[in-house]
Amino acid sequence: MDPSLFLIQALNAVQYGLLLFLVASGLTLIFGVMGVINIAHGSFYMMGAYLAFSLAAFTGNLLTTVVVGLVLTALIGGLLEWALFSHLYRRNHLQQVLLTYGLILIFESLRSSFIGDEVHSVPVPAWLDFSVPLGSVMTYPAYRLFMSAVCLLVALGMYLLIHRTRLGSQIRAGASNRDMVQVLGINIDWVYRLVFALGVALAAFAGMINSPVTAVAPGMGAQMLIVSFVVVIVGGIGSVWGALVASQLVAFADTFGKVFVPDYAGMAIYLVMAIVLVWRPEGLFKS
Amino acid sequence: MFSISFRHMPARITSALAFTVLASGAIAQTSQPVKVGLMLPTSGTFAELGKTVANGFKLYVSENGGKLAGRTVQYVELDDESDPSKASENANKLVKRDRVDVLVGTIHSGVAMTMARVARDTNTLMIVPNAGAAEITGSMCAPNVFRSSFSNWQPGYASGLLAARKHKTAVTISWKYAAGDESVRGFREGFEKGGGRVIKDLNLPFPNVEFQPLLTELATIKPEAAYVFVAGAGQVKFVRDYAAAGLKNSIPLYGAFITEGTLAAQGDAASGLQTALHYADGLKNPKNEAFIASYRKVFNATPDVFAVQGYDAAQLFAAGLNAVKGDTKKKAEMIKAMENAKLESPRGPLSFSKSHNPIQDMYVRVAMGNKNVMTDVIVKALADPSPDCKN
Numbered sequence: 152m153d154p155s156l157f158l159i160q161a162l163n164a165v166q167y168g169l170l171l172f173l174v175a176s177g178l179t180l181i182f183g184v185m186g187v188i189n190i191a192h193g194s195f196y197m198m199g200a201y202l203a204f205s206l207a208a209f210t211g212n213l214l215t216t217v218v219v220g221l222v223l224t225a226l227i228g229g230l231l232e233w234a235l236f237s238h239l240y241r242r243n244h245l246q247q248v249l250l251t252y253g254l255i256l257i258f259e260s261l262r263s264s265f266i267g268d269e270v271h272s273v274p275v276p277a278w279l280d281f282s283v284p285l286g287s288v289m290t291y292p293a294y295r296l297f298m299s300a301v302c303l304l305v306a307l308g309m310y311l312l313i314h315r316t317r318l319g320s321q322i323r324a325g326a327s328n329r330d331m332v333q334v335l336g337i338n339i340d341w342v343y344r345l346v347f348a349l350g351v352a353l354a355a356f357a358g359m360i361n362s363p364v365t366a367v368a369p370g371m372g373a374q375m376l377i378v379s380f381v382v383v384i385v386g387g388i389g390s391v392w393g394a395l396v397a398s399q400l401v402a403f404a405d406t407f408g409k410v411f412v413p414d415y416a417g418m419a420i421y422l423v424m425a426i427v428l429v430w431r432p433e434g435l436f437k438s
Numbered sequence: 439m440f441s442i443s444f445r446h447m448p449a450r451i452t453s454a455l456a457f458t459v460l461a462s463g464a465i466a467q468t469s470q471p472v473k474v475g476l477m478l479p480t481s482g483t484f485a486e487l488g489k490t491v492a493n494g495f496k497l498y499v500s501e502n503g504g505k506l507a508g509r510t511v512q513y514v515e516l517d518d519e520s521d522p523s524k525a526s527e528n529a530n531k532l533v534k535r536d537r538v539d540v541l542v543g544t545i546h547s548g549v550a551m552t553m554a555r556v557a558r559d560t561n562t563l564m565i566v567p568n569a570g571a572a573e574i575t576g577s578m579c580a581p582n583v584f585r586s587s588f589s590n591w592q593p594g595y596a597s598g599l600l601a602a603r604k605h606k607t608a609v610t611i612s613w614k615y616a617a618g619d620e621s622v623r624g625f626r627e628g629f630e631k632g633g634g635r636v637i638k639d640l641n642l643p644f645p646n647v648e649f650q651p652l653l654t655e656l657a658t659i660k661p662e663a664a665y666v667f668v669a670g671a672g673q674v675k676f677v678r679d680y681a682a683a684g685l686k687n688s689i690p691l692y693g694a695f696i697t698e699g700t701l702a703a704q705g706d707a708a709s710g711l712q713t714a715l716h717y718a719d720g721l722k723n724p725k726n727e728a729f730i731a732s733y734r735k736v737f738n739a740t741p742d743v744f745a746v747q748g749y750d751a752a753q754l755f756a757a758g759l760n761a762v763k764g765d766t767k768k769k770a771e772m773i774k775a776m777e778n779a780k781l782e783s784p785r786g787p788l789s790f791s792k793s794h795n796p797i798q799d800m801y802v803r804v805a806m807g808n809k810n811v812m813t814d815v816i817v818k819a820l821a822d823p824s825p826d827c828k829n
Binding site: 156159160163164165166223250259260264267268269270271272274275282284286289290292295364365366367368369370371374405406408410411413414416417 | 482483485486489558614632640641642644645646647648651652653655657658669671672673674676678679682683684685691699700702703704705711
């Protein structure tokens, strides 16, 4: 493989990895802070994409869509936390899996009855609808580069939120000892509700900004969910930094797996997961 | 008035039943509804296709007054969820509990193969209205199993012939699973038959839609043409990624189903793409024009290839049923009539090969707006050679 081709493939991997991070970060946050296994996370990703599709007709531009979508999904997240998840923190993981599996079925049925089962797409915003030449034959869509930049900003924002703000220290404290935080006079219920809403909004955000370069279709959340869990487990449950590193690792395994060993590419990311777990059973970065 | 007639009814029904039972078993059977088991997905990824196939089937029956060969049609419908692990149980339910006269299904090849196994073991008549797996009319072929759609090889082969009209080298891209492999094999045979050479097969795991690494590879190999086989949401993403990567003009893309049912979502990225398939939108023939009008009236939508396949499944079943005047006990005669059926399908003339797979014309279509418009016929009366069928 000549160097320029290698660089393009590396760019493909970085770009895919950043998107994976965006989806997985919400999952690892909810998992790490509240100990909830939320397998409905993929449904929130799907919800974001469908919101982008439905809102695009009204708003006509991506920015408004994203803002409205974020508010809506954060509200939905907060509401779900209050009505359902808040009762599950002290229950075992099996019950959490059952509840969230039920949610997947409900969201899929709602999607089917309100929007239908067809495959849809969302147009790329006009100001980003161009491609950058890359080599002699190929071009690279500007929107993908834009997405990568946005994902990096989100990663930075999350780092600042968790490590540089008062709320961040409450979140970290809540993750390690819920009761102690309460004793200190902090309303942990609201901290949890906020974190859950944030996690849901992050998944939906990923669905929204990815919608112009993917298909908006039934079952789109399921595939994302599996890769996200791989990322979370490889990175270390609850670690946002771990999710960032792991998403790159997984994306590189996926991309170069397809290039070098196409017949076994499906195994590549799971092989990475197996190796990491043998070496570090708690993931790369234990939170 | 009403109370009187109601009071008398049970007695009349009982005597009528007693009479028919005494008279003849055959009469009793043919006066009862004929049971059609529709095992199709109504939820999940293939829900839309499942509903369309069912619509097509029901349209033919309702055009005939809800009856086939004089017998009222009764549907037993079941959502197969496109889940192979539930397929055996579901198919057995329809065959053993509901005692359906014909099993119709399905979209997903894995589910359809399990259904075919159940049909073969219980000697139940079965018609596959979509799933293209080679085995169904190949190594697993059976006298009582028919297909009204296509085998994956057929559209692949036709696409190969089409690409070979203008190009000498090609690269294929497909999901690494049975349908992808079979379609690519068909393409290679057709392309080589037309004098071309496939220089590389690229593939990615099903149903992964991260196509970018493969597009990068394709761009460096620089073949004259490319052939793709992915399905559903993958179709939309692939075609848009292909255009965004700037490959649409430099390496012409061919496919069979790649623009089928997804043109609205693919938009400009699909415009001008050439495909080969056994149907085209608004195909010009009297039967198709009548079919489209009738479908629009009932469902308020425009039918596609999946509706045609469902419609023809019903036509094929009717051909068998008419030959025995509705007496499903005469299975051998029914099968004989279905094997020899010459159907007038909205897709054009339709008959069946020894392996019970359609023999059909394959059309060249070009994507224009929301339609795959037919430009010409690439090959007439194409039959899958089905070398593995030992019927």
